[in-house]
Amino acid sequence: MSQLSTDKLSVAFAGLKALSDVDLAIKPGQITGLIGPNGAGKTTLVNVLTGFQAPTGGAVSMNGTALTGLKPHQIRRKGIARTFQGGRLFRDLPVIDNLEVTGVGLGQSRASARAEAAAMLDWIGISALQNRIAGTLPYTDERRVAIGRALIGKPAYILLDEPAAGMSGPEAAELSALIKRIATEMGCGVLLIEHNVGLVLNLCDHIVVLDSGMVIETGPPDAIRSSEKVRHAYMGTAAETNLPVLEVLA
């Protein structure tokens, strides 16, 4: 079956379990949300899926082919892309070069990498920014360029690590529309890791909730919204830091 999946994935750091027996499936054309309180293991899971972190148990596979043990660039070439918290663009390079270097890294000629980069900026709606130095971009544009860079080479799956962090309501809505288009128009499987639970509940087809490295709930947004386990997981942290989450879940 066509999907990016994990099977009983575990990661331990010096005895501390960051992930325990996590099963996850991301399907082409669908948006899967990954939520959970701080320290739940969300970024660790993305790091394992993209080869940045070796698992201590379990396996990662794409369409039945094992990916465990591959390096990040090998996984990128297999068609799994990711973005990072904070964008992490090449800040001294023009926007178009940021996208072009990905195409070149994937083995394209400069001409074809540049053509794809220009087409991608156009598809996202930020062609006007192509010659701007990336380090001078406003925060939201930086995020959109980072997503564009990840989409070069038409990956089968894209993992977005907190793309809406720090965005205002209208900016997050604009980002939601872009993420929706990635799934529907490109047929790309999206894994969305977000603290903005409202955005995840509105946008995703399927949601996985992590807490203390374990999957505590999985299902469509309505099931997550009404889950006592999820409410309980957020209650511990919500009292201190995350009250809006409870309002969204209510």
Add this chain to the structure above:
Amino acid sequence: MQTIFDALSLGSLYALGALGIALIFGVMRLVNFAHGDVISFSIFALMWPSTDAMAVVFAGDLPWFLLIPFVLAVGAGLSVLSEIVVFRRFRRANPATMMIASFALGFVIRYFLLMLFSSRPKSISLLPALSQPVEIFGARIPLLQVITICATIAMLFALTAFLKRTRFGLEMRAAAENFTMARMLGVRANRVIMGAFALSGALAAAIGLILAAQTGTADIQMGAAVMLMAFIATVIGGLGSLPGAVLAGFLLGAASVVMQTVLPIDARPFRDAFVYGAVILVLIFRPQGLIAARGTKERV
């Protein structure tokens, strides 16, 4: 006019040296102290295969259109070899360990030359036609000085075009800013690093050619003297910043020549103290260098 040409000519040497160091620092975060010894090695390549106590120029007698590519290839080859044999094994080491390795490699190259050629400076005659003076705006300037400045400017333009226009150049610019991210995007690390070493070695060889033609001597210490000033230029320019390295190289050259001219005669023997004093002042006000490279501030 003579002072301007002197400043540009000396600045050219420092700029080329600083660029060679900055290229490698950009992709490896390595300050390659063996760079000066690659310069010396390239100068002695002019005498291959002779190792006679008296200087016998063999390879250096090639016509200029063969001589220049030959010496550049020697510098590039030695530099790439040092990457494969030494630095590749230290990729994951901390910068201090790599720096010590580069010192050690520099001594190995220097003592290899010492064993073959002895420590006595050798007198060599390289392209003697270049010592003819030419008249520019009423000043009589040695042709070699004009060629040095023009060649440096041409090399800087060629390198800029290479970095901006070629696929390899794009990969190198990305890797210089954030090597880990570039690798993740599929940029091939070995190719980029070897390319940086080859370019850096070729720049070292170009300095060697200019020094040999300017001074008419081959000395195993020649490279180390340029290396020190080039390293200072790299730091002032902003470690890892290529435009910064070039700018600071020219500024250092200009400062040295201008101080030699404007200082009172009694103070001129202490010119370097004034130059280094100026360096300290620059670093007090711009500790990040004149043009700070982003890659040194933000790593994945």
